[in-house]
Every structure is written in C-alpha cells, then in structure tokens.
Amino acid sequence: MDSRKHVLILGGGFGGLWATRALASAPVRITLLDRTNHHLFQPLLYQVATAGLSAPDIAAPLRHILRAQKNVTVLLGEAQAIDPANRRVTLDGGTLDYDYLLIATGAAHAYFGHDDWAEHAPGLKTLDDAFGIRQRILAAFEAAEREDDPVRRAAWLSFVVIGGGPTGVELAGTLAEIARHTLPREFRRCDPGTAQVHLVEAGPRVLSAMPENLSENARRELARLGVTVHVGQAVTGIDAAGIALGNARIASRTVLWAAGVAASPLGAQLGAELDRAGRVKVNPDLSVPGHPEIFVAGDLASLAQADGKPVPGVAPAAKQMGAHVARVIRARLGGNAATNFVYRDYGNLATIGRKAAVVHFGRLKFFGLLAWWFWLTAHLFFLIGFRNRLVVLVDWAWSYWTYQRNARIIGGQARRR
Amino acid sequence: MDSRKHVLILGGGFGGLWATRALASAPVRITLLDRTNHHLFQPLLYQVATAGLSAPDIAAPLRHILRAQKNVTVLLGEAQAIDPANRRVTLDGGTLDYDYLLIATGAAHAYFGHDDWAEHAPGLKTLDDAFGIRQRILAAFEAAEREDDPVRRAAWLSFVVIGGGPTGVELAGTLAEIARHTLPREFRRCDPGTAQVHLVEAGPRVLSAMPENLSENARRELARLGVTVHVGQAVTGIDAAGIALGNARIASRTVLWAAGVAASPLGAQLGAELDRAGRVKVNPDLSVPGHPEIFVAGDLASLAQADGKPVPGVAPAAKQMGAHVARVIRARLGGNAATNFVYRDYGNLATIGRKAAVVHFGRLKFFGLLAWWFWLTAHLFFLIGFRNRLVVLVDWAWSYWTYQRNARIIGGQARRR
Numbered sequence: 165m166d167s168r169k170h171v172l173i174l175g176g177g178f179g180g181l182w183a184t185r186a187l188a189s190a191p192v193r194i195t196l197l198d199r200t201n202h203h204l205f206q207p208l209l210y211q212v213a214t215a216g217l218s219a220p221d222i223a224a225p226l227r228h229i230l231r232a233q234k235n236v237t238v239l240l241g242e243a244q245a246i247d248p249a250n251r252r253v254t255l256d257g258g259t260l261d262y263d264y265l266l267i268a269t270g271a272a273h274a275y276f277g278h279d280d281w282a283e284h285a286p287g288l289k290t291l292d293d294a295f296g297i298r299q300r301i302l303a304a305f306e307a308a309e310r311e312d313d314p315v316r317r318a319a320w321l322s323f324v325v326i327g328g329g330p331t332g333v334e335l336a337g338t339l340a341e342i343a344r345h346t347l348p349r350e351f352r353r354c355d356p357g358t359a360q361v362h363l364v365e366a367g368p369r370v371l372s373a374m375p376e377n378l379s380e381n382a383r384r385e386l387a388r389l390g391v392t393v394h395v396g397q398a399v400t401g402i403d404a405a406g407i408a409l410g411n412a413r414i415a416s417r418t419v420l421w422a423a424g425v426a427a428s429p430l431g432a433q434l435g436a437e438l439d440r441a442g443r444v445k446v447n448p449d450l451s452v453p454g455h456p457e458i459f460v461a462g463d464l465a466s467l468a469q470a471d472g473k474p475v476p477g478v479a480p481a482a483k484q485m486g487a488h489v490a491r492v493i494r495a496r497l498g499g500n501a502a503t504n505f506v507y508r509d510y511g512n513l514a515t516i517g518r519k520a521a522v523v524h525f526g527r528l529k530f531f532g533l534l535a536w537w538f539w540l541t542a543h544l545f546f547l548i549g550f551r552n553r554l555v556v557l558v559d560w561a562w563s564y565w566t567y568q569r570n571a572r573i574i575g576g577q578a579r580r581r
Numbered sequence: 582m583d584s585r586k587h588v589l590i591l592g593g594g595f596g597g598l599w600a601t602r603a604l605a606s607a608p609v610r611i612t613l614l615d616r617t618n619h620h621l622f623q624p625l626l627y628q629v630a631t632a633g634l635s636a637p638d639i640a641a642p643l644r645h646i647l648r649a650q651k652n653v654t655v656l657l658g659e660a661q662a663i664d665p666a667n668r669r670v671t672l673d674g675g676t677l678d679y680d681y682l683l684i685a686t687g688a689a690h691a692y693f694g695h696d697d698w699a700e701h702a703p704g705l706k707t708l709d710d711a712f713g714i715r716q717r718i719l720a721a722f723e724a725a726e727r728e729d730d731p732v733r734r735a736a737w738l739s740f741v742v743i744g745g746g747p748t749g750v751e752l753a754g755t756l757a758e759i760a761r762h763t764l765p766r767e768f769r770r771c772d773p774g775t776a777q778v779h780l781v782e783a784g785p786r787v788l789s790a791m792p793e794n795l796s797e798n799a800r801r802e803l804a805r806l807g808v809t810v811h812v813g814q815a816v817t818g819i820d821a822a823g824i825a826l827g828n829a830r831i832a833s834r835t836v837l838w839a840a841g842v843a844a845s846p847l848g849a850q851l852g853a854e855l856d857r858a859g860r861v862k863v864n865p866d867l868s869v870p871g872h873p874e875i876f877v878a879g880d881l882a883s884l885a886q887a888d889g890k891p892v893p894g895v896a897p898a899a900k901q902m903g904a905h906v907a908r909v910i911r912a913r914l915g916g917n918a919a920t921n922f923v924y925r926d927y928g929n930l931a932t933i934g935r936k937a938a939v940v941h942f943g944r945l946k947f948f949g950l951l952a953w954w955f956w957l958t959a960h961l962f963f964l965i966g967f968r969n970r971l972v973v974l975v976d977w978a979w980s981y982w983t984y985q986r987n988a989r990i991i992g993g994q995a996r997r998r
Contacts, residue, residue: 201719202990218635219990227767228989237769240723258727291990302618306657310675350644352654555975572645573619573636573708 172262179268179462182486274426322416327423328365337517366398448504461485589679596685596879599903629711691843739833744840745782754934783815865921878902
C-alpha cells in the first residue's frame with residue numbers, strides 16, 4: 165500500500181495546476197481531475213474566439229505538462245458530488261477518496277437570473293465556447309453576404325458585446341478590426357466595413373478595475389476602431405433579433421456575453437457560507453471553515469484582502485492561491501502551522517486591438533503602443549510551452565503585417581446557426 | 582443587367598476551386614457555393630484526425646483564396662435540388678439560376694448497406710469528421726487510464742482501422758506511433774505502449790493501387806511499427822464492443838472507417854446514368870449526357886480512361902477535371918468545339934509513419950526514407966498559402982524531433998464518447 169497522503173485536486177486551471185506543481189517534491193500522491201484534457205491559457209481565449217489563434221496555441225494537455233512529475237496522476241472526468249464527512253468525491257463513474265482536497269473548478273457565465281439569454285448571448289470560458297463564438301461571428305458575415313434585404317443584412321452585420329471588462333473590450337476591439345481590416349476585400353454583395361460593433365457596460369466606465377484615465381483612454385481607442393460604447397446602460401432584454409437597453413433596441417444577430425460569472429456549483433456542496441456570486445467564503449489560509457483538509461483556490465474562492473477589497477478573479481490570483489494551498493499542505497504534513505494567504509497585485513493590463521493597450525502596475529500607468537508591446541511580451545512569457553510561444557509569435561507577426569486572421573475555419577454543421 | 586454568362590459551381594474542393602481559378606479571365610460571372618467556408622487539403626486530413634496538425638494548417642477560407650478574383654462570388658450554403666429543365670438550383674433558402682453548372686460535391690463514406698456501422702466506425706472526409714475522430718482516439722487513452730478492469734482497459738487500448746488504402750495505412754501507422762512514442766511517459770495507471778492497432782483490408786494487399794512490391798514494403802513497415810495487418814478478410818459486423826471478421830472478433834472501443842465511399846446524392850438528380858458507387862457517368866468532355874451545360878468533376882464523376890481503367894478518385898484527377906471544365910466552358914463561349922478530358926497520372930504516393938513512404942511515379946518506384954522526404958516535399962508544395970506551408974513545416978519538424986503531436990486538444994462535451 166502507498167502510505168503517502170492523497171491530495172485530490174479538482175480542476176486543471178491556474179489554481180489547480182499551480183498547486184500540483186508546487187507539490188512536486190512533497191511526500192504525497194496527487195490526483196488531478198479535469199473535465200477536459202488540457203490546461204487553458206484563458207487570457208488569450210478571446211483570440212481563439214475571434215479566429216486569430218488555434219486551440220493548440222493556448223492549450224496544452226495536462227498530462228503532457230505534468231509528464232515528468234511522477235507523484236501526479238491526471239484523470240479526465242467530472243466531479244459530481246463531494247462528501248466531506250467521508251472524504252470522498254463521486255465522479256461520472258466511480259469515486260475517489262482523499263486526505264486533502266483542493267477545489268479549483270472556477271466559474272461559469274451568469275445571466276443574472278435571465279437564463280433564457282444564454283441561447284442568444286453565449287459567454288466565453290472554455291475552448292468549446294470559443295469555437296461556438298467563432299462560428300457565430302464568421303457565419304454572420306456569411307449570412308450577410310447571402311441576404312438581399314437591407315434591414316436583415318444590417319442585423320447580420322451588427323455585433324453586440326455585453327460587459328466592459330477586459331474580455332468585453334478585447335472582443336469588441338477585435339470584432340471591429342475584423343470588419344474594417346480583415347474581411348472587406350473578400351465580399352462581393354455586402355460590405356463588412358459597414359458592420360456596427362456595440363459594447364454595452366452597465367457601470368459608468370469600461371475596464372472599471374483600472375484607474376479612470378486608463379478607462380478613458382480605452383474608450384477613446386475603442387471609438388477610434390469604430391466601436392460604439394454604451395456606458396451606464398444595463399441590458400434589459402436579449403432575444404434572437406437583438407437586445408433592449410431600457411426603451412431603446414439594438415438589432416443584432418450576434419450578441420456575446422462578457423458580463424457576469426457565477427462560481428462552480430461544487431462549492432455549494434461543502435456546507436460553507438457562499439457570497440452573492442456563489443463563491444465559497446474561505447478562511448485566511450484558503451481552507452474551508454470547519455474542514456481544514458479542504459481548500460478552495462481561484463475564481464471559486466471568496467476572500468477579502470487586508471484593505472477589505474476582495475481578491476480579484478484573475479489568473480495571477482488563482483496561481484498564487486494554488487501555490488499557497490500547496491504550502492499549507494506541506495506545513496500540515498510537517499506539523500507546522502498554516503500561514504495566511506496574501507495576494508500580491510503585480511498589475512493589470514488589457515489590450516484594445518492592434519497597437520493599443522492599457523497597463524497599470526502599481527504607480528505605473530501607461531497606454532498606447534508601448535503598453536501594447538508590454539502586453540504582448542507579458543502574454544508570450546506566461547504562455548506554457550516553448551512551441552506555443554514560437555507559433556503564437558509567428559501568428560501574431562503574420563496578423564500584424566497582413567491584417568489576416570489565421571484560424572478562420574468553421575465547420576459545416578452550424579452553418580447559419 | 583450583367584450580360585455575362587453565369588457559371589454556378591457547387592463545391593469548393595479540388596474540382597470546384599481549380600475550375601473557378603481557371604475561369605479567372607473568362608467573360609463570365611461565377612458563383613462558388615460550398616457547405617463550409619473553406620477549401621480543405623484532404624490528403625493531410627488524417628494528420629488533423631491524429632492530432633498532428635490544426636485545422637488552419639490544412640484549410641483556408643475560400644473567399645480569402647479567391648479575394649483577388651473579381652468575377653467570383655463565394656457563398657456559404659448547400660444545394661438541395663437541381664432542376665436541369667429550368668437551369669435552377671434550390672439552396673437552403675433561395676434559388677440560383679445558371680447558364681453553366683459544375684457539380685463537384687465529391688463523395689461521402691459508404692458502409693456497403695450497413696448504415697448502422699456509421700455510429701461505431703466514423704469515416705474521414707471533413708474537418709468535423711477529423712475532430713470527431715481525434716476526440717475518440719484521445720478519449721480512448723483517457724478512458725483506459727481511468728479503467729481498472731484489465732479486459733475493458735484492453736478494449737480501450739485496441740484500435741481498428743478498416744480499409745487498406747492510403748488513408749487507412751496512414752491512420753494505422755500514425756496511431757501506432759502515438760501509442761508507442763508520443764504517450765507512454767504521460768500515463769500512470771495504463772501503458773499506452775501495449776495498445777493494439779489493427780488494419781483490416783478485404784482485398785489481398787494494402788495500397789492496392791500501387792505495384793505489388795510497394796504494397797509488400799508498406800506491409801512490412803506497418804508491422805515494424807506494431808500494426809497487425811489483416812488482408813483478405815472482410816468485416817462482417819461492427820458494434821460498440823468491436824468488430825467481427827468472419828468467425829473471429831476483435832474487441833475494440835475505437836473503430837475507424839477508411840473503406841468505402843459513395844458519391845454525393847446530387848448526382849442522382851440529373852436523370853443521368855450512375856455507376857455502382859453512385860457516380861455520374863459523364864461524357865468524355867465531362868458534361869452530363871443530354872445536358873451540355875452541366876458538368877461533373879472530381880469524385881462524383883465516373884469516366885473511363887483510354888485503357889478502360891476508371892479515372893481514380895484522387896486530388897490530382899479532381900484538379901485536372903476542374904481545369905478541363907473551365908476549358909470546355911471557354912471553348913463553348915468562343916463557339917469552339919469541346920475537347921475530351923485526358924487524365925495525366927503523375928504518380929501515387931503514401932506515407933507510413935515517420936521516415937517511411939512508398940512512391941510510384943511512372944517507372945519510378947521507391948520506398949523508405951527517401952520516399953518519405955519526397956512525400957513531405959510534395960505535400961508541402963501543394964499546400965495552399967505560404968503561411969500554411971511554414972507552420973506545417975514547423976509543426977512537422979517539432980513532431981519529428983520530439984515525437985510530440987501539437988494538436989492534442991479535445992473539448993469537454995464528448996468526454997467519454
């Protein structure tokens with residue numbers, strides 16, 4: 165029998181993968197369970213959705229990443245129920261017992277109680293989501309080319325992105341570039357250059373996590389690209405024909421959701437208190453109240469920083485949490501006390517199309533071309549795997565010079581939705 | 582009104598695309614209709630199915646390829662009915678009238694009357710097929726890793742390819758390489774190196790279009806890679822648990838179909854004679870008997886060469902047919918007589934895993950490493966678009982040195998089928 169303690173990690177995102185790696189030399193055996201076979205670099209997922217990158221550029225098989233770490237077994241599967249009393253997780257087929265459990269299953273889209281909007285306004289969390297959105301975007305231009313009626317054609321050439329956070333800003337900016345620069349010469353009956361791109365944000369400004377002057381710069385860059393930015397206006401309805409903003413309507417056949425997230429439902433099975441978004445309120449060491457052997461990391465964890473602000477739901481926070489859980493488990497195994505998690509904010513950045521980005525690093529704030537180079541370098545650096553970095557660089561250089569997008573391939577099935 | 586004759590081309594494969602290009606300077610307007618948005622380099626499709634290449638490596642949007650050819654309009658859509666009397670095609674929404682019609686919609690899989698086999702043994706014709714097969718192959722290894730029962734595990738690690746033509750040989754060889762070289766270090770509970778790969782051919786030898794000594798060489802290479810080749814044995818049953826070969830059974834959870842093709846059903850609407858596989862028996866100039874304004878090219882056309890052998894269903898034949906149809910249309914427009922189509926056989930080649938291939942070029946026959954380099958160069962040369970060639974070369978070099986496969990990414994939905 166293997167006398168090592170068994171650490172079960174649910175989710176191979178930033179939280180789960182960083183915890184797994186940080187336990188490489190610990191005297192434990194680890195099982196890493198994920199619903200997909202890959203770790204996904206989510207910050208660039210919008211580029212797969214907008215046909216700039218292919219899936220392998222931003223995803224790598226978990227078992228390939230971890231091939232040399234002999235104390236970990238990677239399994240493809242989904243956790244369906246957690247039984248904390250018996251320290252057991254039920255999968256889609258079989259069960260797994262654990263000594264320590266890390267739940268890092270993240271978040272999904274939330275439609276603020278309007279689940280019927282999901283069908284008309286898909287969100288972007290997984291590669292499958294990205295392929296679905298790519299299909300919708302490219303098929304909309306194809307439908308416009310086939311449509312003779314000018315009103316219906318305009319609705320196919322109208323795109324709405326809901327949510328003015330980094331993903332919404334990046335999607336809207338890229339959509340405008342595709343319409344203005346990538347496609348025009350290729351169509352004969354419609355003019356993609358006449359496409360309308362709307363970005364809708366309920367709050368007073370886009371990129372609300374950034375300082376105000378950077379938000380304002382992002383708004384100007386979006387306007388320069390041809391994006392119509394609607395701030396301070398909440399969506400009140402979404403259907404197949406478009407959206408409602410109070411009494412106004414925007415006709416659009418392609419609405420994308422980048423607004424709300426809800427935590428993974430697994431958190432609710434722990435009997436612990438949840439916050440408004442369904443996240444688990446964790447102890448300062450990231451363990452679950454009443455269960456020192458269960459931890460939560462990443463977007464599923466709810467924790468306040470020393471200044472009272474919540475730890476944000478971003479990739480660096482998830483990585484740091486994962487690594488911290490590994491430290492706590494090591495401390496426990498050694499009979500030492502667990503330390504509290506402290507989030508280190510290394511900054512915040514977002515890109516708005518070609519050659520423009522905004523960067524906020526402590527006291528450093530800058531935007532424009534320099535910020536864009538900074539964004540590019542940082543994202544390349546954090547991509548896992550040398551091959552990915554090389555090919556992504558080639559793809560980006562290619563797109564930069566030619567305005568072309570490499571991955572404009574859609575299948576046959578969902579032709580016109 | 583546009584007084585130019587309207588040429589309607591159904592299908593953007595080799596036949597349709599080569600005809601379109603050859604009409605670039607003709608005084609016609611062209612509509613090219615395809616069910617997908619891309620031209621597909623089918624000879625490398627098996628590499629997408631086996632996770633070696635990504636979709637954009639072997640596919641490019643038709644409207645991007647043809648962006649500079651101003652006399653062509655590309656439409657995404659599907660022809661549903663042909664009305665030769667009124668020179669009209671009905672689409673999924675709307676109709677298109679034509680002066681000249683080229684039908685180049687190719688072939689799909691055929692299961693010799695066993696349509697129930699389709700569910701258990703998918704074939705490989707489209708990118709969607711390739712993604713489905715990739716998902717099955719990778720998910721089978723994942724299922725083996727989760728399976729504790731040795732008999733059930735062995736069935737997950739057993740792969741059957743039916744059909745010993747080029748596609749079947751390439752699939753089986755690549756599957757054996759993945760099991761032996763790509764995956765072993767990455768699994769903890771099962772050993773992918775113990776996987777069984779079976780290639781089943783009803784005829785007396787694999788690659789039957791090749792000279793006998795090259796078939797024999799291919800068989801030896803397959804055996805060296807660990808593929809069990811069954812020749813002279815027809816499949817008599819396929820279900821979820823495996824296949825039947827007469828009285829014998831092979832247990833397998835992953836069966837792939839590379840055996841039979843059937844022509845596109847559009848051909849049957851012309852009132853012309855069809856051959857046994859449903860192909861349209863065309864006149865020597867590739868027009869349809871009784872309809873000099875309708876042509877068929879590629880896998881849907883049935884035509885005998887001067888020596889009585891049929892023109893084979895391969896990419897070079899489809900390209901030559903497409904170009905010939907363009908010549909005939911130009912001749913008709915100029916009041917000249919149409920010439921007969923003559924197929925020029927430039928040779929035949931197939932690859933069997935790393936560093937091995939067989940080549941038959943007229944009197945030239947060779948195999949082994951030199952043939953493999955020849956195969957690689959030829960395929961790179963014929964790939965459309967410089968960017969594709971460059972990235973495919975990088976991917977191949979990477980795979981060659983590392984034994985890794987770049988595109989091992991599967992989605993969440995079809996996890997365990």
